Amino acid sequence: MKHFLIISLLILSASISAQTKVSGVIKDDTGYPVSFANVIFKDSQEGTISDENGRFYLESDKTYKAVVFSFMGFTTKEQELTARSTYNMEVVLEETSDALDEVVIYTGKTSKKNNPALDILRKIWENRRENGVKKFKQYQYDKYEKLEFDLNTIDSALMSNRIFKGMEFVFEQTDTSRITGNTYLPIFINEAVSKVYGDNTLKQEKEVLQGNKNSGFDNNQTLIAFIKDLYSEYDVYDNYLKFFDKAFTSPLSRTGIDVYNYVLQDSAYRDNKWCYNIVYYPRRKNELTFKGDFWVNDTTWAIKEINLKASKSANLNWVRDVYIEQEFDVLNDSIFLITRDYFLSDFSFQKKEEAKGIYGKRTTLYDNYIFDIPKDKKFYNKQVDPYNYDVYNRPDDFWDENRMEKLSKDEKGVYKMLDTLKTVGRFKALYNIGATLASGYYEVNNFDIGPVFSIFGFNEAEGMRIRLGGRTYFSQNDQWRLEGFGAYGFKDDRFKYGLSAKWLLDRKSRLTIFGGNRRDVEQTGSSLTNSNDVLGRSLASSSLLSVGANDRLSRINLSTIGFDIEPWKNFIIRLTGSYRTLKSATDTFSIDYKVMEDGVFTGDVKSHLKQAEIQFGFFYTPGRKTSGYGVERTVINTGNFPSFFASYSYGLKGVMGGDFEYKKLQALYTQPWNIGGFGRLLSTVEVGTTIGAVPLSLLNPIPGNQTYFSLYNTFTQLDYYEFVSDTYASLHLQHNFGGRIFSRIPLLRKLDLREVIGFRAVYGSISQENIDLNASNIVYKAPEDIYWEWSVGVGNIFRVFRLDFNFRGNYLDNPGARDFGVTGVFGFEF
Known part of the structure; x- marks a missing residue:
């Protein structure tokens, strides 16, 4: 925690690296927001859905000329893009009279009877233990984890603030979030490569760290461990997902019917697997719930993709947004294993969108799954030296070989930027004040x-x-x-x-x-x-x-x-x-x-x-x-x-x-x-x-x-x-x-x-x-x-x-x- 408050003293971020960005609100012809509508770049699979207020943000590293908006019961609308960045769009979708007899549009609280989405949800419950590493006696896999802190919602007034005199170069690394649309500045990154071993019969798991690298200040173990605990491991199939010492009800929970509304919105192939798309959102405000959607396979009833965003009204302090993405791949045509887990938190003293804050992000990638190779119980119980110099000082070629996801240009720049920042006298003074308040x-x-x-x-x-x-x-x-x-x-x-x-x-x-x-x-x-x-x-x-x-x-x-x-x-x-x-x-x-x-x-x-x-x-x-x-x-x-x-x-x-x-x-x-x-x-x-x-x-x-x-x-x-x-x-x-x-x-x-x-x-x-x-x-x-x-x-x-x-x-x-x-x-x- 010693460095956590130090980060909050640096409030910074502004410039653009993605090629195409759009944001705005989707409404019907009466002016009412259209929640959970599809927003997709034309001729691509890159898209998102609007939130409960009809708002959306979408970006891509590629250049696109149009974006497509669609929702059941409404006419699909295509909007041309004349600029690389188009913000504050107001999109109006018209209802289709010929579809009203065939499609049931769910608004407000959805019915618990005759709802096909709930039939699919029950299938997920019945088969949830038949997927993932729990299906095998033993397992092992490679794991790459990237933890990042970013300062967000940076404007020109902040950039010109005299507190940053002599430190203006930090703003050269700013980027824009594909989730929130806010400008941010990466200021801390930690990368870790591990080998994970597990035995479901012994109920044991062991993670062996093979490499660790971070930007920022020396001896950042406390900050790293704090973030890891903040984003502790979770299983979306569990009834409750624990974050920030709070138990959020999972949309896949057996109690989800009483907590969420579910809508079967679409069906399509996802990586050659036919899947159903289900949108969910809370039945009540102020509860620890999510909103979002998931894709589920039609034969194994396993989750292929899932997005979770914490409700704005959730009783949660200091956290403005929580966003989760998980992706799963298919093994032997039947078993779905997690391959990517993305977690973003937006910390802020205020929940207003224009308020400044800090992103805490964790990206975890999984690969090279191997099963049913037993190891002795002593392997799991054996104490190891908690610090190995070589692990924390791997050369660049190690990271080029073992990093499962390349760093962006801005993330690479953080390593150099912070080395320079530590030589600035004004920053040292801010650092000392923050360290005293925190410790x-x-x-x-x-x-x-x-x-x-x-x-x-x-x-x-x-x-x-x-x-x-x-x-x-x-x-x-x-x-x-x-x-x-x-x-x-x-x-x-x-x-x-x-x-x-x-x-x-x-x-x-x-x-x-x-x-x-x-x-x-x-x-x-x-x-x-x-x-x-x-x-x-x-x-x-x-x-x-x-x-x-x-x-x-x-x-x-x-x-x-x-x-x-x-x-x-x-x-x-x-x-x-x-x-x-x-x-x-x-x-x-x-x-x-x-x-x-x-x-x-x-x-x-x-x-x-x-x-x-x-x-x-x-x-x-x-x-x-x-x-x-x-x-x-x-x-x-x-x-x-x-x-x-x-x-x-x-x-x-x-x-x-x-x-x-x-x-x-x-x-x-x-x-x-x-x-x-x-x-x-x-x-x-x-x-x-x-x-x-x-x-x-x-x-x-x-x-x-x-x-x-x-x-x-x-x-x-x-x-x-x-x-x-x-x-x-x-x-x-x-x-x-x-x-x-x-x-x-x-x-x-x-x-x-x-x-x-x-x-x-x-x-x-x-x-x-x-x-x-x-x-x-x-x-x-x-x-x-x-x-x-x-x-x-x-x-x-x-x-x-x-x-x-x-x-x-x-x-x-x-x-x-x-x-x-x-x-x-x-x-x-x-």
């Missing part, structure tokens, strides 16, 4: 200062707090990294700091050693699962505003050392040794505990804690995607994969003055669920227990939330330390309907709001021996009658904010219990 760090000679967004904080112990940190950063693939911060509280007049170091010893197994030390003020117990991150800090410790007094804070001195290893992809084993001292940070909060010997109170009370601990844990995140191969990696698909964590901790009494011996078992499981067209559910389960008598600082307070922010995995209506336990089990559920309900309410439909509901529950208990140790000013109370709360929220307010209304379910008689509260959260979501 939160400001780079100074291989050292990053930041994060800039955590400079200010406030709590009862420190008052106003200022924090400034930094890290070494030579590239995102650094083998080692040093990081630290310094902070000062104006109320307690104390300096705090944190230091950490990591070193990747082996890139293949990701064997890493780490260590660090932190002296700080912290809200312990802000999460159930313990963390030994020496630089970590919860929002509960530094929120500028809070509900009630935020004074239950501790002064912590934490040191850690350990190592972790990743023997299998996304499976990490970690061993950590830690030593901490804790004492209260305010006069109004106490962590005092009684000194016990053989279960008998000695009469002494301690107000500080010393504790050494060893923790063994593992993390498993199947489906997680990362970029980079250094000591730190960037997670690309955050929140889109399940996460498992389990740990065993052992407290060492007497070691380095450790006060207690105990055993602690903890586990956490988080799973996101895409529930078809009904939105997205996020669920988390946590369980844990502590064996042995320990004081408050080593117990498990149920994590409350006294901030005004909606913090997932906390209990919004609980105060800090309101419940304390040594054994617990908690459940968190949060479901986002994505606007499915609001889209059916006329007054709310245009606001693109999204509905969110939540439910949270926890059970906990506390042993008598732990109660006997307590000498703090916290009264131990465990939620032995399951505590629960629920919430309803309105999301996507101004496209960046969600407001939650939270309700406490029980324990309303607790002192100071908050039965209702309002919280909010900012976030950028598609």
Whole structure:
């Protein structure tokens, strides 16, 4: 993501390379738009269809003298072209009276009965598993992928803007989109050649990268991986197609009849195969649907070609257009295999056609299919070095031989253009501003200062707090990294700091050693699962505003050392040794505990804690995607994969003055669920227990939330330390309907709001021996009658904010219990 915002700072594009271009609108003789009409260059197979508003755009590298417009029930019209580019055409089609008795014209909602298009759709469902690589036990093929970012809708006013002074040469590479008709400037291209192996019996697939080349800046793995995840693999035969964390209903879905209108428009030979052409469009607005058409073979009922364009009214942020093309070829006269996949997204802050934006494009070509050659399971499980120098530095003749689609003149020019651009001082300044906004760090000679967004904080112990940190950063693939911060509280007049170091010893197994030390003020117990991150800090410790007094804070001195290893992809084993001292940070909060010997109170009370601990844990995140191969990696698909964590901790009494011996078992499981067209559910389960008598600082307070922010995995209506336990089990559920309900309410439909509901529950208990140790000013109370709360929220307010209304379910008689509260959260979501 570091370079994603940088691209948006360059807003550019204008000039023409295609030979023939036409655009305009098609209407009938009453002035009503003709949706999904055919637009074809005369004597060619190059064409498109008009959209739901009758608008069209078509271009070709060839020169044509005429364009033909046709639609069932209307007279075909031929329009001569007197210029290479003809825009804003207004084409009027006349109805044919002799055809009205023979042809049924579908307008508005089409019938679900006696509709031949639906009969064909049912045939597709029956045969959809009989096509593609899923038909074979094993498969392999060559794959070429081209990812591209373009700046679009560039006009003369922008080109003359003084911000581009000294960079005018970039506009020499502009082109015009054949999909939207907008001028664009390619500014980033990544090419990759791979060999893909799959086994349907083992349910395994492996992609071996053979070559990678990109224009732009060095170390672009994060941007590349981000785009790849954005355009994750999909199968048009599936009921739902996932893009931008949203589930779009496929036009080939079994639920498509309830979501789309279908019209059988034409039939013709497509590459010597007789096919039917079906046009589809949404039945309702504001849903995640497409419009377009597809060609389906009349014997295998396999898709030959399909076009999908996201509905303009779809509840989708920052994306003005989504357009998909897929083409399939025939193997052995019966099996259809994908040969080309084209995906275009038009990102923009506004949905107006004249607004400036960024195209993100992916073109994937497939060739040399081979089937039923088995490979051992070890082949699929074997870890490979994530970085091979030769793969990323292939010579030009490699690309000439393996590139399945030639680069256009403008795409070739991007490689040279960006090399020149990086030498321009003004561009370097824009780059640095964008990098700081995107990453939160400001780079100074291989050292990053930041994060800039955590400079200010406030709590009862420190008052106003200022924090400034930094890290070494030579590239995102650094083998080692040093990081630290310094902070000062104006109320307690104390300096705090944190230091950490990591070193990747082996890139293949990701064997890493780490260590660090932190002296700080912290809200312990802000999460159930313990963390030994020496630089970590919860929002509960530094929120500028809070509900009630935020004074239950501790002064912590934490040191850690350990190592972790990743023997299998996304499976990490970690061993950590830690030593901490804790004492209260305010006069109004106490962590005092009684000194016990053989279960008998000695009469002494301690107000500080010393504790050494060893923790063994593992993390498993199947489906997680990362970029980079250094000591730190960037997670690309955050929140889109399940996460498992389990740990065993052992407290060492007497070691380095450790006060207690105990055993602690903890586990956490988080799973996101895409529930078809009904939105997205996020669920988390946590369980844990502590064996042995320990004081408050080593117990498990149920994590409350006294901030005004909606913090997932906390209990919004609980105060800090309101419940304390040594054994617990908690459940968190949060479901986002994505606007499915609001889209059916006329007054709310245009606001693109999204509905969110939540439910949270926890059970906990506390042993008598732990109660006997307590000498703090916290009264131990465990939620032995399951505590629960629920919430309803309105999301996507101004496209960046969600407001939650939270309700406490029980324990309303607790002192100071908050039965209702309002919280909010900012976030950028598609």
